Amino acid sequence: MLKRTDYLTKTYGKPEGWTLGVYERECHGYQTARRVLSTMKKDDVVNEAKKANIRGRGGAGFPMGVKWSFMRPHPTKPAYLVINADEGEPGTHKDRTIMELNPHSVIEGCMIGCYGIGAHVAYIYVRDELHLSKARLWAAIAEAKAKGYLGARPFGVDYPLDVVVHTGGGAYICGEETSLLNSLEGRRGEPRLKPPFPAQAGAFGCPTTVNNLETIAAVPSAFHMGCEAFSKLSAIHHLNDGGVRLFGVNGHVKNPGVWECAVGLTLRELIYDLGGGVLGDKPLFAIIPGGSSTPVLRADELVHAPDEKSPLHPWHGQSVLDVPLGVDTFRGIGTMLGTCCATVLAEGTCPVAAMHNLMQFYRHESCGQCTPCREGSGWLLRITEKILDGRGTMEELDQLHDIANNIMGNTICAFGEGTAMPALGFLKKFRREFEAYVRGEKKKSTDGRLTVDHHDFVGG
Amino acid sequence: MPTFKLDGREIPFEPGESIIKAAWRQGIEIPHYCWHPGLSAPANCRMCLVEIKPAPNQRPVMLDIVELDRATGEYKPVQKPKLMPACQMPAVEGQEVFSDSSQHVKEARSHVQEFLLLNHPVDCPICDQAGECKLQDYWLEHQGTQKRMRDEPIHKPKGVVFGPTIVYDGERCVMCTRCIRFMEEVAKDPVLEMRERGNLNEIFVAEGRKLDGNYTFMVEHVCPVGALTTQDFRFKARVWFLRSAKSVCQGCATGCNAYLDYDPRYNKAHRYRPRDNEAVNKFWMCDPGMLSYKRAHEGRITEARVGQKSRATKEALAEVKKLLGDVAPEHVAFVLGAQASLEDNWSLLALASKMGSSRLYWTGAPAGASDDILISADKSSNQKGVLALAPNAKPYSVLLDDVRGGVVTHVVALGSATPAAGADDASTLGMLRALVAIAAHDDGALTAIAHVVLPACSWAEAPGTYVNKDGLRQLSDKALEPIGASKPGWEQVAAVAKQLGHDLGIKRVKEIRAAWLGTEAAAHASPAEQ
Numbered sequence: 004m005l006k007r008t009d010y011l012t013k014t015y016g017k018p019e020g021w022t023l024g025v026y027e028r029e030c031h032g033y034q035t036a037r038r039v040l041s042t043m044k045k046d047d048v049v050n051e052a053k054k055a056n057i058r059g060r061g062g063a064g065f066p067m068g069v070k071w072s073f074m075r076p077h078p079t080k081p082a083y084l085v086i087n088a089d090e091g092e093p094g095t096h097k098d099r100t101i102m103e104l105n106p107h108s109v110i111e112g113c114m115i116g117c118y119g120i121g122a123h124v125a126y127i128y129v130r131d132e133l134h135l136s137k138a139r140l141w142a143a144i145a146e147a148k149a150k151g152y153l154g155a156r157p158f159g160v161d162y163p164l165d166v167v168v169h170t171g172g173g174a175y176i177c178g179e180e181t182s183l184l185n186s187l188e189g190r191r192g193e194p195r196l197k198p199p200f201p202a203q204a205g206a207f208g209c210p211t212t213v214n215n216l217e218t219i220a221a222v223p224s225a226f227h228m229g230c231e232a233f234s235k236l237s238a239i240h241h242l243n244d245g246g247v248r249l250f251g252v253n254g255h256v257k258n259p260g261v262w263e264c265a266v267g268l269t270l271r272e273l274i275y276d277l278g279g280g281v282l283g284d285k286p287l288f289a290i291i292p293g294g295s296s297t298p299v300l301r302a303d304e305l306v307h308a309p310d311e312k313s314p315l316h317p318w319h320g321q322s323v324l325d326v327p328l329g330v331d332t333f334r335g336i337g338t339m340l341g342t343c344c345a346t347v348l349a350e351g352t353c354p355v356a357a358m359h360n361l362m363q364f365y366r367h368e369s370c371g372q373c374t375p376c377r378e379g380s381g382w383l384l385r386i387t388e389k390i391l392d393g394r395g396t397m398e399e400l401d402q403l404h405d406i407a408n409n410i411m412g413n414t415i416c417a418f419g420e421g422t423a424m425p426a427l428g429f430l431k432k433f434r435r436e437f438e439a440y441v442r443g444e445k446k447k448s449t450d451g452r453l454t455v456d457h458h459d460f461v462g463g
Numbered sequence: 464m465p466t467f468k469l470d471g472r473e474i475p476f477e478p479g480e481s482i483i484k485a486a487w488r489q490g491i492e493i494p495h496y497c498w499h500p501g502l503s504a505p506a507n508c509r510m511c512l513v514e515i516k517p518a519p520n521q522r523p524v525m526l527d528i529v530e531l532d533r534a535t536g537e538y539k540p541v542q543k544p545k546l547m548p549a550c551q552m553p554a555v556e557g558q559e560v561f562s563d564s565s566q567h568v569k570e571a572r573s574h575v576q577e578f579l580l581l582n583h584p585v586d587c588p589i590c591d592q593a594g595e596c597k598l599q600d601y602w603l604e605h606q607g608t609q610k611r612m613r614d615e616p617i618h619k620p621k622g623v624v625f626g627p628t629i630v631y632d633g634e635r636c637v638m639c640t641r642c643i644r645f646m647e648e649v650a651k652d653p654v655l656e657m658r659e660r661g662n663l664n665e666i667f668v669a670e671g672r673k674l675d676g677n678y679t680f681m682v683e684h685v686c687p688v689g690a691l692t693t694q695d696f697r698f699k700a701r702v703w704f705l706r707s708a709k710s711v712c713q714g715c716a717t718g719c720n721a722y723l724d725y726d727p728r729y730n731k732a733h734r735y736r737p738r739d740n741e742a743v744n745k746f747w748m749c750d751p752g753m754l755s756y757k758r759a760h761e762g763r764i765t766e767a768r769v770g771q772k773s774r775a776t777k778e779a780l781a782e783v784k785k786l787l788g789d790v791a792p793e794h795v796a797f798v799l800g801a802q803a804s805l806e807d808n809w810s811l812l813a814l815a816s817k818m819g820s821s822r823l824y825w826t827g828a829p830a831g832a833s834d835d836i837l838i839s840a841d842k843s844s845n846q847k848g849v850l851a852l853a854p855n856a857k858p859y860s861v862l863l864d865d866v867r868g869g870v871v872t873h874v875v876a877l878g879s880a881t882p883a884a885g886a887d888d889a890s891t892l893g894m895l896r897a898l899v900a901i902a903a904h905d906d907g908a909l910t911a912i913a914h915v916v917l918p919a920c921s922w923a924e925a926p927g928t929y930v931n932k933d934g935l936r937q938l939s940d941k942a943l944e945p946i947g948a949s950k951p952g953w954e955q956v957a958a959v960a961k962q963l964g965h966d967l968g969i970k971r972v973k974e975i976r977a978a979w980l981g982t983e984a985a986a987h988a989s990p991a992e993q
């Protein structure tokens with residue numbers, strides 16, 4: 004169900020929308036933080052947050068309030084809130100818009116989050132290349148400090164708060180939360196072993212909550228209207244997937260972009276109503292629903308959920324394009340919601356070239372710490388590259404799933420799954436195309452692009 | 464002690480201990496590269512993955528993978544359980560763990576093994592590690608298939624000189640980070656790090672530094688593969704020709720347990736390797752200690768000497784008789800050697816008592832540098848042992864005083880080195896009417912001045928007992944055959960005794976040990992003795 008909202012995006016497009024004045028005028032700026040800090044107890048904040056059913060916007064979809072509740076005061080160590088604004092997942096471009104166009108929502112969210120988890124400092128870890136984002140956050144922090152919102156006594160309350168922007172280490176893996184913590188501490192950006200989880204020992208060995216930037220930016224609006232009411236804005240509130248969020252679409256659509264909608268939007272609405280339809284009015288071929296790590300969907304796939312108890316049963320027999328974009332609904336159709344930014348592949352896109360593109364990325368970004376990911380990601384690329392170049396054999400094609408199967412679950416961090424899942428996805432859904440390359444019936448487009456246009460489309 | 468089950472077998476564990484460590488204590492090896500009992504566990508190699516049966520109230524974590532139906536070319540969705548690294552997971556009371564008995568574990572292991580060899584040069588024929596390489600062992604045990612990846616492997620820096628002792632080969636490296644962790648956690652000098660990313664990763668030495676200090680050999684020792692080699696051992700020997708003797712390092716009073724690796728064909732020692740002993744050196748040795756195997760050959764006394772000229776042992780013994788034959792015993796001093804074994808020292812004490820002399824002194828190596836890791840300032844291997852055998856023995860400085868005062872005119876000494884190698888050392892010893900030294904090495908004033916020198920076996924050629932600074936009595940086995948005319952020190956002492964008309968009543972080491980073990984109650988057993 005398409006229901007556009009503007010809780011988070013009201014300032015988008017407004018002149019100087021990123022400044023404190025606009026934020027206060029348009030978004031009840033900092034009123035919510037003021038109320039929470041002066042009237043609520045810490046534990047009530049966490050309990051309230053749970054009701055919002057904000058599923059983590061970083062990709063894994065973990066409920067935000069539940070994550071906050073894992074924080075236990077440590078006898079000697081401080082607690083930290085760390086905001087993940089590394090936004091490195093290919094096909095993901097939503098956090099950046101918030102930092103550039105509504106940075107104060109992030110600062111206010113950090114204030115409420117810190118208060119709820121017992122932290123006094125929030126670190127925002129921003130991807131290195133996002134210079135405008137950093138500048139806007141810095142300016143917002145300066146404005147909030149000048150007003151005394153951030154500082155020793157925010158709103159006169161004896162609860163010192165500070166927000167610090169940290170420039171990222173310039174690697175995709177630094178978006179993985181424990182790698183991010185290493186990078187924040189000045190170490191090599193390599194994921195840590197879990198346990199201990201960040202809530203037990205995170206930044207500088209202290210209890211830490213890591214939230215995605217969009218997750219925390221949703222907090223002020225949720226608390227402003229009441230978290231339960233916020234959750235109920237969602238069409239799948241009953242699946243504990245609440246509120247509103249940013250939906251992005253990119254790839255072969257006429258109008259790529261990011262929109263704020265109530266949770267419940269479908270892929271079809273995202274692609275056709277918001278994205279303006281497929282580029283060149285071509286038929287839709289496939290969709291990578293939420294960032295490169297989420298398994299690809301074919302445009303012609305149907306939901307198979309004959310079991311009446313399945314949460315997906317209401318959509319049984321329907322196109323996957325009509326399932327609401329939700330954490331559990333998309334898990335149910337064999338993929339993931341991920342970052343909720345969909346990549347659209349139009350008819351004519353070569354799935355072998357598409358998988359090759361992704362495998363290049365993963366081979367390049369693996370931190371190399373653990374064996375299956377370090378070596379497996381490189382091997383997947385080698386074979387895919389050979390197949391794409393017309394040098395691959397059937398034997399090698401048949402090795403691809405075996406390699407991915409043995410990366411899956413055997414690694415230190417979820418990068419391993421993030422590599423194996425899309426590989427298996429492309430293989431499962433487009434095996435015939437891979438075979439056609441091996442048999443020499445298809446060749447890579449001469450300019451090396453993913454899309455094989457009508458005029459340079461070789462073979463079938 | 465709580466227990467868990469590994470492949471159906473009950474394994475006791477200390478609370479908090481990992482599955483792999485508990486199994487290791489029972490002598491069961493769960494295959495591993497990155498785990499080392501003396502280092503932290505990064506769980507990066509993934510070779511030790513095991514299947515853990517979920518507790519009754521827990522749902523198993525299942526992963527979606529696929530199977531290929533080769534007939535139809537269709538992939539079929541299947542599931543596999545999530546495996547966990549045995550080096551990271553703490554053992555849990557009553558838990559069931561499947562290692563060799565799980566098909567999923569076998570599959571994971573063979574693939575990890577295949578991944579590790581994917582870009583490996585497989586240059587075993589020219590690699591020093593061959594024969595003691597985990598990659599070879601585990602290929603045989605857990606993979607056994609040919610390389611499926613037939614393309615040119617990734618190339619990385621080779622022959623990188625890390626410092627005066629260590630050379631690195633990036634292509635052979637499995638990125639287990641043991642070397643990094645050793646330098647950080649044990650040597651307390653975090654000079655190694657990883658750089659690059661993915662399958663281009665390599666180990667490097669911090670900018671502006673070399674891999675140096677007193678613990679560089681250990682990085683080669685912890686390296687499970689041939690990526691790190693020592694300048695000292697590189698290209699010198701193939702390990703399958705070597706034999707190992709359980710030895711005790713003679714470098715200082717710590718008495719690190721070691722294997723002395725030697726080539727029996729040439730009666731030549733090639734290297735030391737630490738031998739695990741939780742109570743002494745844990746898993747480690749220092750660089751000077753590691754290099755001290757060379758003393759099996761260097762600086763040795765291999766012939767008897769009379770007046771500093773080479774002579775047959777028989778002639779030298781005849782000279783001893785001439786020098787000591789009818790001297791009043793109160794003028795004869797016996798100098799025990801803190802660098803010699805208890806056996807040798809016991810026999811010298813026995814001679815003193817047969818001759819009716821109670822003038823006992825002791826000598827040893829000059830003191831040196833120490834640290835708070837392994838190295839002791841006392842550079843003698845057996846000072847504690849000597850003082851336990853002869854608590855009244857006087858220090859070497861008193862001997863010099865007594866020589867100057869004319870009280871001592873004749874000396875029989877074990878060893879060559881003296882604690883304070885000063886100039887007046889030699890001139891004082893020069894006042895002696897007779898100095899007989901029984902020693903393996905020519906590294907001090909005693910053998911330089913001696914009227915008669917008798918060649919003794921080094922620690923490598925005779926079994927011997929040494930008491931370390933903590934009072935732990937440790938046995939060092941024989942590795943090499945005696946070099947030149949040397950004989951075990953106690954045999955030379957017995958020969959001297961015979962020349963002087965005394966019978967010490969010992970023909971074998973065993974008899975010496977029986978003699979002191981009978982009288983000494985507080986004997987410490989060490990692993991070497993068991």
Ligand SMILES: Cc1cc2nc3c(=O)[nH]c(=O)nc-3n(C[C@H](O)[C@H](O)[C@H](O)COP(=O)(O)O)c2cc1C
Nearest residue numbers: 059060061087089090091178179180214215218417
């Ligand atoms: C390889 C990898 C890359 C990731 N990159 C990001 C990222 O760029 N931004 C992000 O918010 N989360 C990223 N995540 C997810 C984080 O680990 C973490 O789950 C998230 O920041 C938690 O915030 P949330 O619960 O609010 O979603 C990544 C995870 C993995 C495994």
Ligand code: SF4
Nearest residue numbers: 370372373376416418
């Ligand atoms: S799975 Fe990949 S990215 Fe994650 S720790 Fe292992 S090597 Fe690094």
Ligand code: SF4
Nearest residue numbers: 636637639640642686
């Ligand atoms: S050099 Fe050896 S010890 Fe160091 S990471 Fe490589 S394989 Fe491991």
Ligand code: FES
Nearest residue numbers: 495506508509550
């Ligand atoms: S031994 Fe390397 S992962 Fe456990």
